[in-house]
Amino acid sequence: xxxxxxxxxxxxxxxxxxxxxxxxxxxxxxxxxxxxxxxxxxxxxxxxxxxxxxxxxxxxxxxxxxxxxxxxxxxxxxxxxxxxxxxxxxxxxxxxxxxxxxxxxxxxxxxxxxxxxxxxxxxxxxxxxxxxxxxxxxxxxxxxxxxxxxxxxxxxxxxxxxxxxxxxxxxxxxxxxxxxxxxxxxxxxxxxxxxxxxxxxxxxxxxxxxxxxxxxxxxxxxxxxxxxxxxxxxxxxxxxxxxxxxxxxxxxxxxxxxxxxxxxxxxxxxxxxxxxxxxxxxxxxxxxxxxxxxxxxxxxxxxxxxxxxxxxxxxxxxxxx
Amino acid sequence: xxxxxxxxxxxxxxxxxxxxxxxxxxxxxxxxxxxxxxxxxxxxxxxxxxxxxxxxxxxxxxxxxxxxxxxxxxxxxxxxxxxxxxxxxxxxxxxxxxxxxxxxxxxxxxxxxxxxxxxxxxxxxxxxxxxxxxxxxxxxxxxxxxxxxxxxxxxxxxxxxxxxxxxxxxxxxxxxxxxxxxxxxxxxxxxxxxxxxxxxxxxxxxxxxxxxxxxxxxxxxxxxxxxxxxxxxxxxxxxxxxxxxxxxxxxxxxxxxxxxxxxxxxxxxxxxxxxxxxxxxxxxxxxxxxxxxxxxxxxxxxxxxxxxxxxxxxxxxxxxxxxxxxxxxxxxxxxxxxxxxxxxxxxxxxxxxxxxxxxxxxxxxxxxxxxxxxxxxxxxxxxxxxxxxxx
Ligand SMILES: Cc1cc2nc3c(=O)[nH]c(=O)nc-3n(C[C@H](O)[C@H](O)[C@H](O)COP(=O)(O)OP(=O)(O)OC[C@H]3O[C@@H](n4cnc5c(N)ncnc54)[C@H](O)[C@@H]3O)c2cc1C
Numbered sequence: 001x002x003x004x005x006x007x008x009x010x011x012x013x014x015x016x017x018x019x020x021x022x023x024x025x026x027x028x029x030x031x032x033x034x035x036x037x038x039x040x041x042x043x044x045x046x047x048x049x050x051x052x053x054x055x056x057x058x059x060x061x062x063x064x065x066x067x068x069x070x071x072x073x074x075x076x077x078x079x080x081x082x083x084x085x086x087x088x089x090x091x092x093x094x095x096x097x098x099x100x101x102x103x104x105x106x107x108x109x110x111x112x113x114x115x116x117x118x119x120x121x122x123x124x125x126x127x128x129x130x131x132x133x134x135x136x137x138x139x140x141x142x143x144x145x146x147x148x149x150x151x152x153x154x155x156x157x158x159x160x161x162x163x164x165x166x167x168x169x170x171x172x173x174x175x176x177x178x179x180x181x182x183x184x185x186x187x188x189x190x191x192x193x194x195x196x197x198x199x200x201x202x203x204x205x206x207x208x209x210x211x212x213x214x215x216x217x218x219x220x221x222x223x224x225x226x227x228x229x230x231x232x233x234x235x236x237x238x239x240x241x242x243x244x245x246x247x248x249x250x251x252x253x254x255x256x257x258x259x260x261x262x263x264x265x266x267x268x269x270x271x272x273x274x275x276x277x278x279x280x281x282x283x284x285x286x287x288x289x290x291x292x293x294x295x296x297x298x299x300x301x302x303x304x305x306x307x308x309x310x311x312x313x314x315x316x317x318x319x320x321x
Numbered sequence: 322x323x324x325x326x327x328x329x330x331x332x333x334x335x336x337x338x339x340x341x342x343x344x345x346x347x348x349x350x351x352x353x354x355x356x357x358x359x360x361x362x363x364x365x366x367x368x369x370x371x372x373x374x375x376x377x378x379x380x381x382x383x384x385x386x387x388x389x390x391x392x393x394x395x396x397x398x399x400x401x402x403x404x405x406x407x408x409x410x411x412x413x414x415x416x417x418x419x420x421x422x423x424x425x426x427x428x429x430x431x432x433x434x435x436x437x438x439x440x441x442x443x444x445x446x447x448x449x450x451x452x453x454x455x456x457x458x459x460x461x462x463x464x465x466x467x468x469x470x471x472x473x474x475x476x477x478x479x480x481x482x483x484x485x486x487x488x489x490x491x492x493x494x495x496x497x498x499x500x501x502x503x504x505x506x507x508x509x510x511x512x513x514x515x516x517x518x519x520x521x522x523x524x525x526x527x528x529x530x531x532x533x534x535x536x537x538x539x540x541x542x543x544x545x546x547x548x549x550x551x552x553x554x555x556x557x558x559x560x561x562x563x564x565x566x567x568x569x570x571x572x573x574x575x576x577x578x579x580x581x582x583x584x585x586x587x588x589x590x591x592x593x594x595x596x597x598x599x600x601x602x603x604x605x606x607x608x609x610x611x612x613x614x615x616x617x618x619x620x621x622x623x624x625x626x627x628x629x630x631x632x633x634x635x636x637x638x639x640x641x642x643x644x645x646x647x648x649x650x651x652x653x654x655x656x657x658x659x660x661x662x663x664x665x666x667x668x669x670x671x672x673x674x675x676x677x678x679x680x681x682x683x684x685x686x687x688x689x690x691x692x693x694x695x696x697x698x699x700x701x702x703x704x705x706x707x708x709x710x711x712x
Contacts, residue, residue, distance in 0.1 A: 003322055003627035003628075004630070005322060009322070058322045207710070215709075217709040218710040224699045226703055226707055227700075235620075238620035238623070238624040241322060241624065242623075251324060263610070263613045264617045312606045312613065316608060319608065319609060320594070
């Protein structure tokens, strides 16, 4: 198993990192709380990367770590992580699959939940039982109900397909599983990116905040928290890269690897967000401090595309099959 | 990033597998159970000594070394494949790790010509070595060691005590850390001596492990005379040598820990099936979490290896000892929990697998203490990897 990134991958990551530093500072994520329109200049840049959705999952996940790190608003994940890999279409899009229970598996309920960024894409792929996929043009607001979550950087909708003529094209089981695995790895990649952002902020604070005449980062209780946070993050990041590699190789282990990656990312994100704010103390509890922008994203992502517990349960189903 | 290694490396694996198929002794095929202890009374059974020599003679003991040191000059990737294959097949390399894993590389790096000449026998296992580091008042704080070696002309005189010394009862030689300058700051007054264990003035008192199945020892030194030429490296330069273990294998040392952990997770699945707990959603979720941990730790090990092979430092490896030792302990605990009321039963005719889970749980206590405790590992991660200030 060779984890060495190719030159192309290193370049991709660095280019995106610089782009996002410039185009997606915390101020933009904050402005997006009240004005969703502010993401548009960023999207014109990120749109140039939608071909990642049809390329290798490894490249795509490296890119998504960067958008997660920036908590980038907009339909980038929805397009390159979900829509494009499912349809092969590079038009901005999203995928509708979960029903009222919020479980991301095919079902025949007409109202689809947790549809990411549905009002800012051009097309929506509706996954139907079979599994089968029907692509529709984005409908008007009468069919889209925004659902508020704790995260202001990502927009979530319910899509009502009642009465729509869905021309569903059947999907092979293997292709569907591969798509799912890729989708789990994709959101997990964003999550480890966001967790890395929070860990970075906590480390910075630990180095610069002084109490009792010394940096708080010299206290062992804080050091050990940070060591465990960092271990959880490195582990989850490696699990995401492994999952992406199994998708690219069409390896028989790909679903197990993807469930493991999403669960590892969920665990790491939860630990890092909780200890991350603890290390910040009172300043982290303020609206003015940027920390909460990332805590919000990390908190909400754990519930998308299956919770940590759900992924562990599916992994158990495979282990005990 | 890709899953497969190149064709040359896969050919290397095939050659190793063919060798193992042909030569692995039946005792090793039966396998150590997953906690890595062999039944029988001998500390190191004869078949295992013979096997180490066979590996050495065929260039499969430390494959990254040249043939005269039991290797075949293989690449780092091939060393990783070697460690991976041995661990997957649960084939041991040796029954006494200090000689080949710590002493051999240290002698090669720091020894003079005469000392380097001791390396092949250490790697082949012909000479059994023990490591004298820990003392009653110097464990995690190794630099606090007090065993005194006074230089008197052409020899040292050693007085003091070591403790927890593994293999001391059967060792021919001790790679011993001693204080040669009591006046210097504590890291700067330490030297390493090669001490023959049959020297007059050495007393070895066995100390039984918590499991009662194995021993380490206390070693007492009273006016032990050690020739000056047995000093390894510079006088008072011993601290640097504490860092020297198999440098080129360090990037792969995690492999065995991860492989054992994966085998434990596989055994948990079987155990749950046997005990009917495979229908218990809580147990299923916890086993899946252990599997997730195994998957992510293996990936983390390989990711670190990739940075190492590219010549960068690999912070990933600082995490591996901490993570695998803690993960193992938790997995054995889960196994005990799956045994229900029989969790603590060791009676071979009752409960599960003759108390394998609770026994392994006890054995696993050592892994988070020895070789740098989990707390020390976290200090290292915080200070050396994350760059936080010392307290
Ligand atoms: C099975 C086994 C085999 C061994 N074999 C050998 C051998 O062959 N040769 C040899 O020399 N030694 C050997 N050892 C000894 C081993 O290296 C020591 O036990 C280890 O270094 C810990 O030292 P200690 O036991 O004195 O514990 P201590 O250092 O006293 O630690 C006690 C507790 O305090 C914690 N602690 C200590 N310092 C800190 C700190 N700075 N921050 C936070 N917590 C801290 C530790 O984590 C631990 O929880 C062996 C030990 C075992 C269990």
